[in-house]
Amino acid sequence: MTRPRTDLLLELADDELILGWRDSEWTGIAPFLEEDVAFSSIAQNEIGHARALYELAARDLGTDADVLAFDRRPEEYCCAPLVQAGLVGDWAGTIARHFLYEAADAVRIEALKASPDAELAGIAAKIDREETYHRLHAEMWELRLRDEPRFRAAFEVRWPLALGVLAPDLRPRLAERVGREEVEPVERSTPGTEFEALWNEMTMVRRSAPTGAQW
Amino acid sequence: MSDARTAEFLEFVQAGGQVETDDWLPEEYRKRLIKFIEMHGNSELMGVLPERDWILRAPTLQRKLALTAKIQDEVGHCQLIYRVVEDLGKPRAQCLDDLISGKSKFHNVFHYPTRSWGDVGVIAWLVDAAAIISQKALLKCSYAPYARVMKKVCWEESFHILHGRDTVLAMVTGTPEQFELVQEAVTRWWEPLMHFHGTPIPADEDPMLHWRIKSQGNEEARQQFLDGYVPQILELGLELPDPNLRKNEGGLWEYTEPDWEKLTAVVTGHGPASQERLAFRRLSRADVDWVSRVMLPEAA
Amino acid sequence: MIYEVFRQERKGQPFVHGGSFHAPDQAFADAYAREFYARRQESVALWVVPREQIVEIDEFPDEFDLKYRRVDGYSIKARLAIARERAGSATSPGTDGG
Numbered sequence: 075m076t077r078p079r080t081d082l083l084l085e086l087a088d089d090e091l092i093l094g095w096r097d098s099e100w101t102g103i104a105p106f107l108e109e110d111v112a113f114s115s116i117a118q119n120e121i122g123h124a125r126a127l128y129e130l131a132a133r134d135l136g137t138d139a140d141v142l143a144f145d146r147r148p149e150e151y152c153c154a155p156l157v158q159a160g161l162v163g164d165w166a167g168t169i170a171r172h173f174l175y176e177a178a179d180a181v182r183i184e185a186l187k188a189s190p191d192a193e194l195a196g197i198a199a200k201i202d203r204e205e206t207y208h209r210l211h212a213e214m215w216e217l218r219l220r221d222e223p224r225f226r227a228a229f230e231v232r233w234p235l236a237l238g239v240l241a242p243d244l245r246p247r248l249a250e251r252v253g254r255e256e257v258e259p260v261e262r263s264t265p266g267t268e269f270e271a272l273w274n275e276m277t278m279v280r281r282s283a284p285t286g287a288q289w
Numbered sequence: 290m291s292d293a294r295t296a297e298f299l300e301f302v303q304a305g306g307q308v309e310t311d312d313w314l315p316e317e318y319r320k321r322l323i324k325f326i327e328m329h330g331n332s333e334l335m336g337v338l339p340e341r342d343w344i345l346r347a348p349t350l351q352r353k354l355a356l357t358a359k360i361q362d363e364v365g366h367c368q369l370i371y372r373v374v375e376d377l378g379k380p381r382a383q384c385l386d387d388l389i390s391g392k393s394k395f396h397n398v399f400h401y402p403t404r405s406w407g408d409v410g411v412i413a414w415l416v417d418a419a420a421i422i423s424q425k426a427l428l429k430c431s432y433a434p435y436a437r438v439m440k441k442v443c444w445e446e447s448f449h450i451l452h453g454r455d456t457v458l459a460m461v462t463g464t465p466e467q468f469e470l471v472q473e474a475v476t477r478w479w480e481p482l483m484h485f486h487g488t489p490i491p492a493d494e495d496p497m498l499h500w501r502i503k504s505q506g507n508e509e510a511r512q513q514f515l516d517g518y519v520p521q522i523l524e525l526g527l528e529l530p531d532p533n534l535r536k537n538e539g540g541l542w543e544y545t546e547p548d549w550e551k552l553t554a555v556v557t558g559h560g561p562a563s564q565e566r567l568a569f570r571r572l573s574r575a576d577v578d579w580v581s582r583v584m585l586p587e588a589a
Numbered sequence: 590m591i592y593e594v595f596r597q598e599r600k601g602q603p604f605v606h607g608g609s610f611h612a613p614d615q616a617f618a619d620a621y622a623r624e625f626y627a628r629r630q631e632s633v634a635l636w637v638v639p640r641e642q643i644v645e646i647d648e649f650p651d652e653f654d655l656k657y658r659r660v661d662g663y664s665i666k667a668r669l670a671i672a673r674e675r676a677g678s679a680t681s682p683g684t685d686g687g
Contacts, residue, residue, distance in 0.1 A: 101341060101344055101361060101364070102360055103364075106652055107611075108610045108612060111624050112620055118358060121354055140349045144348070153515065210616075365624075438608065445629075
């Protein structure tokens with residue numbers, strides 16, 4: 075790996091942060107109460123992972139996790155297109171994204187666990203222990219919804235986005251994992267307007283006081 | 290026959306006895322239980338909405354996690370409480386239908402909008418403090434399954450108050466603008482907080498006390514709230530919008546009589562955010578109705 | 590389907606009833622039990638059981654004095670005193686059984 079490790083950490087952390095932020099939108103309005111509680115934990119875990127990853131990056135960069143999570147300009151975030159869309163109300167889309175993201179993340183984390191960088195490998199192993207439950211959750215939902223037409227459609231739309239979560243060398247493993255042919259992936263790029271709207275909302279309280287204010 | 294049985298039941302619960310789901314329950318008792326516990330469940334569910342608006346806007350990762358966890362707890366409480374109602378004979382789908390159609394009620398404080406991050410702190414601190422006083426008094430409820438659920442609810446709520454107080458403390462020790470956000474929120478929420486424990490009906494006229502569903506009168510609960518929290522509010526340099534608020538020589542709090550007609554109006558769906566909140570619930574239920582039908586046909 | 594959850598707070602302690610919830614199947618029930626009864630590490634183990642599998646029995650007739658099965662069915666004090674007297678080993682009170 076020749077990229078600086080902070081690039082890699084920020085990419086991962088941004089994915090986890092934004093997915094966690096999006097998933098947290100379901101808190102209080104999920105399809106039924108038991109699932110509401112379960113899905114909220116998943117959202118919290120994703121944000122917890124983002125925090126741990128930002129902390130590691132922040133140490134290299136001489137800053138702190140909150141600054142990395144909130145105080146960058148929208149165009150400085152490098153989260154994958156898969157995690158950016160707001161899907162409140164669309165449970166089929168949410169579960170399709172959840173399933174595909176967990177599968178992609180499993181491939182990515184597996185690779186990171188083998189990293190020669192002990193800190194990276196260590197954090198990957200820790201994340202993996204929690205993600206095991208997310209994968210179980212995603213898989214049992216996929217099993218129940220896979221014959222629902224709206225779930226099939228939501229899955230098709232997101233397959234190229236899921237491939238784009240991973241570096242090119244890892245994509246075949248994802249295709250194998252979910253039993254699909256590789257297609258033209260949707261690559262990471264400067265975040266679009268939907269992300270900007272989210273960024274505006276997620277930073278609005280924080281931006282209302284001068285930089286460095288305590289909340 | 291049934292009257293003697295009812296009298297015996299009443300004597301049992303008034304002496305501190307607790308009953309279970311499968312025990313014989315007088316019809317009036319069952320009806321009152323369902324209505325009361327259902328409204329509590331409704332309140333937990335509707336209580337999610339004022340704070341949910343701010344989940345996306347939490348200003349640090351720590352606050353984001355704590356706020357999400359708090360709202361998650363409330364959804365969990367709704368689940369626990371609706372289960373009690375279900376075992377008493379009213380299915381959850383029916384509770385949800387009656388809630389979104391406006392047929393059943395939810396607590397006054399959840400009919401108000403949340404205007405700033407200051408409100409988020411004040412709700413978690415003071416609204417939850419007021420709620421925990423009522424809920425602690427339910428630990429002795431004559432209906433044991435409800436009392437047991439309250440044990441878990443109270444345990445989880447204690448973290449909410451700390452999260453709220455900490456959020457408020459961060460702001461009152463911050464910039465003047467941050468302090469002002471808290472002051473505005475306290476001023477805004479004072480009337481709903483004074484309404485929270487209900488009209489001061491005498492204990493011997495309160496059917497909820499009669500059946501030992503509740504163990505504490507409304508005014509007693511309000512006094513306990515004022516006693517515990519007015520000093521905590523004032524010590525931060527915050528002001529309360531009631532010039533008549535004072536503790537008298539007898540140790541009781543005096544205050545300007547709240548507008549009780551307004552409370553009635555608010556809980557019957559005429560609060561500033563009542564209709565918007567119900568409409569939002571209707572919409573979100575419609576969006577995911579198909580999932581419930583696929584996954585949980587019996588409970589939707 | 591309704592599932593009942595029993596939780597163990599610490600190793601070595603008995604499992605106590607925690608509560609119940611709806612779940613589509615056992616896999617979901619397991620996941621939900623984890624969320625509802627252990628998300629704050631408040632349990633070390635859970636039993637997750639479909640409610641319909643639980644049998645409640647709450648009638649235990651005792652028409653013909655079954656106390657001989659319990660400790661309160663025995664009063665040995667008087668006989669013990671006589672026995673000790675005969676043996677000449679009567680001691681200060683409070684050392685015998687009830």
